[in-house]
Structures are given as C-alpha cells and as structure tokens.
Amino acid sequence: MKKQQHIDMNTKVITIRDLHKSFGDYHVLKGVDLDLYQGENLVVLGKSGTGKSVLIKIISGLLTQDSGTVNVLGQEVNKISPKELQQLRLNIGFSFQNSALYDSMTVRKNLEFPLVRNKKNLSKAEIDYAVESVLDAVSLSQTINQMPSELSGGQRKRIGIARTLILQPKIMLYDEPTAGLDPITCIEINNLINEVQERFSTSSIVITHDLTCAKQVGDRVTILLDGQFNKAGSFEEVFDTDDERVKSFYDYNFIQ
Numbered sequence: 001m002k003k004q005q006h007i008d009m010n011t012k013v014i015t016i017r018d019l020h021k022s023f024g025d026y027h028v029l030k031g032v033d034l035d036l037y038q039g040e041n042l043v044v045l046g047k048s049g050t051g052k053s054v055l056i057k058i059i060s061g062l063l064t065q066d067s068g069t070v071n072v073l074g075q076e077v078n079k080i081s082p083k084e085l086q087q088l089r090l091n092i093g094f095s096f097q098n099s100a101l102y103d104s105m106t107v108r109k110n111l112e113f114p115l116v117r118n119k120k121n122l123s124k125a126e127i128d129y130a131v132e133s134v135l136d137a138v139s140l141s142q143t144i145n146q147m148p149s150e151l152s153g154g155q156r157k158r159i160g161i162a163r164t165l166i167l168q169p170k171i172m173l174y175d176e177p178t179a180g181l182d183p184i185t186c187i188e189i190n191n192l193i194n195e196v197q198e199r200f201s202t203s204s205i206v207i208t209h210d211l212t213c214a215k216q217v218g219d220r221v222t223i224l225l226d227g228q229f230n231k232a233g234s235f236e237e238v239f240d241t242d243d244e245r246v247k248s249f250y251d252y253n254f255i256q
C-alpha cells in the first residue's frame with residue numbers, strides 16, 4: 001500500500017490547456033488538458049502511438065505544440081529563451097526508456113557526469129557527497145566502482161534514476177520505467193519511484209502501459225484516449241466506468 005504523501009493540491013507545477021499537435025494529417029493531441037500538483041505522482045496511460053512521448057517532449061521543450069499552453073514551474077515553455085529553457089530543464093529529471101548509462105564509465109563517473117557538465121563550481125568533496133547520497137537513495141552504494149555491464153537490468157535502471165536525481169529536479173518524468181523488466185524488478189522500481197517522491201518531494205509524471213505500476217505509484221491516473229485525457233482520479237475511480245474505451249484499455253493490457 002502506498003504511503004500518504006504531502007500533495008499540495010493548491011500548487012500546480014505543470015498546467016496544460018487545450019494542447020494540439022499534429023504530424024502531417026495525423027492529429028495526435030486534440031486539446032489536451034493536464035495538471036500536475038506539487039508532490040504528486042500522476043500516471044499517464046495510453047495505448048502505443050497515442051502521443052504520450054510527444055506530450056513529454058512538448059513539456060520539456062524538445063517539440064513545439066501547434067496551439068495551446070504548457071506552463072512548467074511558472075514558465076510558458078514555448079515562450080522562453082533557449083537559455084531559460086536550459087535552466088528550466090535542469091529542474092526536470094528525465095528517466096527515458098533508452099536513457100542508457102555510459103558503458104565505458106564506472107557508476108561513480110556516470111553519476112558525476114551531469115554534475116560536472118551542469119554545475120561547474122562544485123568542489124570534489126561536494127561531488128563525492130552528491131554521488132554517495134543518490135546512490136544511497138537508490139540503495140546501490142556498493143556498486144560505486146562497478147561498470148554498467150556488471151549490473152542487472154534493474155540495477156542499471158536504478159542508477160539511471162540516480163543520475164537524474166543528482167541534479168535535484170523538482171519534476172520527474174518517467175517514460176515506461178518498468179518496460180522490459182521482470183515482475184519482481186518492476187515492483188522494486190515502483191517502490192523506488194514512491195521513495196523518490198517521499199524523500200525528494202518531487203512531482204512526477206509516470207508514463208506507462210503497466211497497470212500494476214499505475215496502481216502502485218499513481219496518486220492520480222489518467223488515460224490518453226483519442227487525443228485527450230479522461231478525468232484523472234485514483235486507479236479504482238478511473239477503471240470503475242462504463243466507458244468502453246477505458247474498459248478495452250484495461251483488457252488490452254492483459255492480452256499483450
């Protein structure tokens with residue numbers, strides 16, 4: 001059972017209104033509205049190809065919308081300068097499916113990398129402390145001198161999350177965090193997502209197909225259906241419905 005979190009429903013860290021995005025004739029996002037509140041884990045479900053990754057890319061300024069507004073931490077993402085966007089991105093942690101570790105670097109060097117690149121004034125002691133803290137947060141302190149090839153898939157995923165956390169992001173975007181992992185490792189990653197939320201007070205969007213993940217980590221869950229979100233609610237609220245599209249999504253999950 002998920003612990004009760006300190007979610008501030010009066011503070012929105014992401015607000016999206018009437019967002020549209022097309023690629024040629026394909027209208028992917030058709031008026032998306034979405035709120036992410038301070039401290040919550042919001043799970044975004046949706047079949048393959050419905051536009052979940054496109055949404056994440058628009059939130060992080062990697063793609064531009066055709067119309068609508070996307071406000072992240074008080075800033076309109078498509079209206080700020082490249083420099084402001086770069087600063088904003090430092091507050092967003094990305095855990096992408098393919099965010100691979102550098103194979104030729106130890107775990108320590110992998111974790112130091114974002115700090116050395118983005119926070120140039122840190123001392124060696126400060127870097128060491130940051131590395132040790134995030135490794136402790138993902139319960140992998142013992143791996144500090146290992147190479148990625150010596151780690152299991154689940155451990156690599158945890159180190160990837162640690163590498164994101166080292167910049168102390170306010171928002172975490174997890175894209176398919178449990179994809180390709182066995183069921184037990186999936187549960188470990190779900191627990192880690194909840195621990196990160198609790199320990200660092202992050203607000204997160206978790207994109208997944210995995211209903212167990214949705215149930216375990218989601219304070220609220222929403223489904224991208226035909227280019228728009230249904231009403232977000234608890235896992236039970238969302239799936240207690242007569243909407244055939246939601247029911248078929250539930251069934252679809254178990255026949256993959």
Ligand SMILES: Nc1ncnc2c1ncn2[C@@H]1O[C@H](COP(=O)(O)OP(=O)(O)OP(=O)(O)O)[C@@H](O)[C@H]1O
Nearest residue numbers: 023026028046047048049050051052053054055209
């Ligand atoms: N840069 C692009 N140019 C053209 N089409 C694109 C581009 N990016 C995404 N698309 C299209 O937009 C649609 C939504 O893609 P997206 O990657 O967001 O799906 P998704 O919901 O994340 O799927 P999955 O769960 O399989 O990752 C797809 O049909 C895809 O081909």
